[in-house]
Amino acid sequence: MAEPQDPMQDDQPLLVAEHLGKNYGRLTACRDVSFALYPGEVLAVVGESGSGKSTLLQLLSAQLAPSAGRVSYRMRDGVLRDLARLGEAERRFLFRTDWGYVHQDAAQGLRMAVSAGANVGERLMAVGWNHYGRIRDAASSWLERVEIDTARIDDAPRTYSGGMRQRLQIARNLVTEPRLVFMDEPTGGLDVSVQARLLDLMRNLVSELGLAAIVVTHDLAVARLLSHRVMVMKGGRVIETGLTDQVLDDPREPYTQLLVSSILPA
Amino acid sequence: MTAMIDITSAKKTFTMHLQGGVELPVVRGVSFQVEPGECVVLSGPSGAGKSSILKMIFGNYRCDGGRIGIRHQGMVIDLATAEPRQVLSVRRTTIGYVSQFLRAVPRVATIDVVAEPLIANGIARAEARERAGALLRRLNIPERLWALPPSTFSGGEQQRVNIARGFISDLPILLLDEPTASLDAANRAVVVELIEQKKRQRVAMVAIVHDDEIRHLIADRIVDVTSFAAAA
């Protein structure tokens, strides 16, 4: 039998948050969040609107400077580095190569007036690919992987349906084989049937590529399907954390019990 | 120790915050061991906490006290205090769980649902599918259904898919929650055979079975959980 590939056996964390906090004046959006994310691990951050989960995602992805604490990331050379101390060029490079960011609104994550092929190829061109044929081949193989008809490669995403746009956004992010993907309500605003297909696709890609991911969602079904571990946020704090099925099947905190009991039976 | 599972004084209580913080004791003082190649059947009336114990051994329910020792990759891990990552690692390479109900992703073909645990452990897709097919055939799931998602199946068919998924991997511990509940006689016999086969492979098993006949066929030892029932 082949040696099991187990990315989570890697005992070096990929991303470490220590006592992260963010204030907007007197308003506390996020307070004292600490955790470590390991390679290949999918972490869901759940909570209602205003719980601070989107702020947390922005802090973790270095799009927002924390008021307290810090975020460190293990670069490809194996060194754990404080994101606040990276130069802007390094941070942006990270964003284009080793990280992905899937927005809820695909229009924010895509260039809507540029063809699907160029949307996927852009990251490759940004890291110096300079051969049209090879860029196009890579783009078309990624369109296939996210189940977009390659005949649509020259169409702009504004002609795509919501589900296709979201899948294109995923392809655009994964083409440089990132190790970490941030997702902000990736299935929000999609029809239920479209959601199921997208979730299934993301689940497969994440496990095939051994991706680590941080998924912000208010939908516990998304958390259950995609994540290994879940953090429940309320009022800017993490109030409960643990294995996803443990937290959802055996919730401890009053708020988590409320969230879980609020799911309509299937 | 040689035991695969070594539980000492494990305890579980639910606190129902939405019902005014009612404490609901489930089990306490749970202690037993399971050796390799042994099948322990939990017995006791409904509500005695059999399923809860199984879920605690799988790490699905948190343990509020005591110890749940699991032999994992040559070491003993206490699931009562383990990190989520360790629990996941235990599930991937040590403990398999066959629940009563199938929780499958919509849209995924039956054959892939069954093959998935093998693929997750690094076995090539083609080989994993071949083994999945063999198991499905043995459990009398007609080949024409393999490409369909199991959500479209009858209850009995879904359970057989679930059993196939649970039995396919070569994990040293298997937890079985009513594996034969909605099966006909022929398929029950297949499950008994599969359990026998696992015993020969030195797999340690903990099972909940209501059917007396099946229980006699598979149990090496019966643990009565009534004594663990926490007085309310």
Added chain:
Amino acid sequence: MNAPAYNFAYLDEQTKRMIRRAILKAIAIPGYQVPFASREMPMPYGWGTGGVQVTAAILGPQDVLKVIDQGSDDTTNAISIRKFFGKTAGVATTTSTTDATVIQTRHRIPEAPLHAGQVLVYQVPIPEPLRFLEPRETETRRMHALGEYGLMHVKLYEDIARFGHIATSYAYPVKVNARYVMDPSPTPKFDNPKMDNCPALQLFGAGREKRIYAIPPHTDVVSLDFEDHPFTRYRFDAPCALCGAGDSYLDEIVTDDKGSRMFVCSDTDYCESRQLAGHRGSESAPPHKERAHG
């Protein structure tokens, strides 16, 4: 008659100093867009206000000025700018590329080779090559600062995906001194190779956008492309109908309402010099064919 009391070359000395400082900075950082406090000029935006301000700032009494518009010395725009400086600076003007010390241009680089000591001043409508795909100025500035130019290739990719080749035929982006990507103003890409390692100083002024940039003499200027779709020049496959030149950029002139046309040099000085030297064309054009020139 009372002559109007213009300062030399129209602009006041402080303004010229400010523009010269911007020009010096631009020369020091080839291809980098330097912001400057563009002034209102007595002509509308789009008529070369950026170029005129640069010219005004560098002109001295001994300079000889040539102004071309699409290669031609005798269009309204070229004539009025030439007259403007003739009146406000009293400098000598010429139509000869070789004789001029300062050449202000819109949309062309002269055919005759430029020589050391000359300054070519381009009028630029939109200086930002990345704007097509990224409208945010804050973002494009950051991209320049960090040398993130993947987006520029996205534009070329789109061309090939849509037309089968890089169809951008003017304002074709270049990389200057292996650092900054620059918009060469709407000159035809036929002229791009002339910018590379040019002995003359090239200055670019964008009046409405308030930017000045420069290519110092003998600087590397490379047109962007893909390995499998290399940069090519483009030219109508015909000799000039007037002077017979086979190596110049041609304008297509429609001669009647029945579809007749002819191709003539867009650079009028070049064409006339050749005719004076005895070169002759057919004066009627063959059916036009397009061909790429390497």
